[in-house]
Amino acid sequence: MAAASWRFEAIGTAWEVVTDAPLPAAARDAVQTVIDAFDREWSRFRADSVVSALAVEGGSVPAPADAAPMLDAFAALGAATGGAVNPLVGASLDALGYDAAYSLRDDGQRPAPSDWRERLTWRDGTLSLSGPAMIDVGALGKGRLVDLVLDVVAAARPGDIVVDAGGDLAVRGRPHRIGLEHPFDPRRAIGVWEVADAALCASAVNRRSWPSATGATLHHVLDARTGQPVRTYAATWAVAADAMTADAIATALFFEGGSRLAHEWGAEWVRMTTDGAVEWSPGCGADLFLGADSVER
Structure with missing residues (x-):
């Protein structure tokens, strides 16, 4: 029996899901729901996302389900690389032109906050930023x-x-x-x-x-x-x-x-x-x- 392929676009990239038989419509809808929810929480390219809201003033929000596994991994990545990997690198990417508008306008280098472990916390079901900063989970998201x-x-x-x-x-x-x-x-x-x-x-x-x-x-x-x-x-x-x-x-x-x-x-x-x-x-x-x-x- 030939495999079934489902192709679609999401989060700025091409997806393909290959299965033994076509996915039921309900399963496709469930996949889209999972992707949309993740995007609403973690996309720095969406003005209505959780991370975009935190970037304005900081503050605290109920932690998305993926906050702990992803940010725990970021902590290990940062420790292993001497701080080269950091989830508050969003403003650094923006400064080089990889921003929400895809301006590709280079405004110069901007190091990410080296004290991100103090600024960003995720515990007791709460995700908090002590001040404005753009979270970017592109390293593993x-x-x-x-x-x-x-x-x-x-x-x-x-x-x-x-x-x-x-x-x-x-x-x-x-x-x-x-x-x-x-x-x-x-x-x-x-x-x-x-x-x-x-x-x-x-x-x-x-x-x-x-x-x-x-x-x-x-x-x-x-x-x-x-x-x-x-x-x-x-x-x-x-x-x-x-x-x-x-x-x-x-x-x-x-x-x-x-x-x-x-x-x-x-x-x-x-x-x-x-x-x-x-x-x-x-x-x-x-x-x-x-x-x-x-x-x-």
């Missing part, structure tokens, strides 16, 4: 949403499932071979990775990139300590048991300490430097097309 959608789909249509949100994907059932797109040439792959009952997430500096006034290329992967785009690595890929973990590790791998956190969290990974060298984790299951400048880390 799409992976979290993939996991939520997967739960809805699996409840409605058990069996072989793929949930793919613009290249961040989760697989249940039979294995799938996923190509690792070359960050400098989307017509090529640097390898393939067979994924089964796991998630694969990727991040690359060629996605969501734009020129600055000086002609330099800007992109969405920032070092929160400086507000500047990262320049050492061009692309990362991570495989973990769930998509939020894989997404978080894919972000952490742009920084010193990311590979150590991947080991602690049981994730495998591949990354490419901006000069084209490929690195990978010990025991990595990816089938890589390697050159002489590639090395296991």
Whole structure:
């Protein structure tokens, strides 16, 4: 029996859900409800979202269901990377032009608040900001949403499932071979990775990139300590048991300490430097097309 594919657009990216048989209408509606609720809570591109409201004056709101798992993960990411990953990086992205209007107007670097653990709290069912700041969960939020959608789909249509949100994907059932797109040439792959009952997430500096006034290329992967785009690595890929973990590790791998956190969290990974060298984790299951400048880390 041929698989059924459902494609749609949401949160600014293309989605595809593949199942053994078509999803019932009620399941599709449930998926859309989950995505819409997540977007209303966490999107900094929506004026009516929870994080946009907090950005105006700070304050306290009932914590969304995903606050604790995501922000706990951010705390670990920040500790592992020496503060390079920070959920209050929204204003830094805005300053470079990756704002709600997609102005792509570079107003200069703006470091994120280094004391975000004091400014932002999530406990006793309450999410609080001590003052105005823009929360941005892009380091792992799409992976979290993939996991939520997967739960809805699996409840409605058990069996072989793929949930793919613009290249961040989760697989249940039979294995799938996923190509690792070359960050400098989307017509090529640097390898393939067979994924089964796991998630694969990727991040690359060629996605969501734009020129600055000086002609330099800007992109969405920032070092929160400086507000500047990262320049050492061009692309990362991570495989973990769930998509939020894989997404978080894919972000952490742009920084010193990311590979150590991947080991602690049981994730495998591949990354490419901006000069084209490929690195990978010990025991990595990816089938890589390697050159002489590639090395296991």
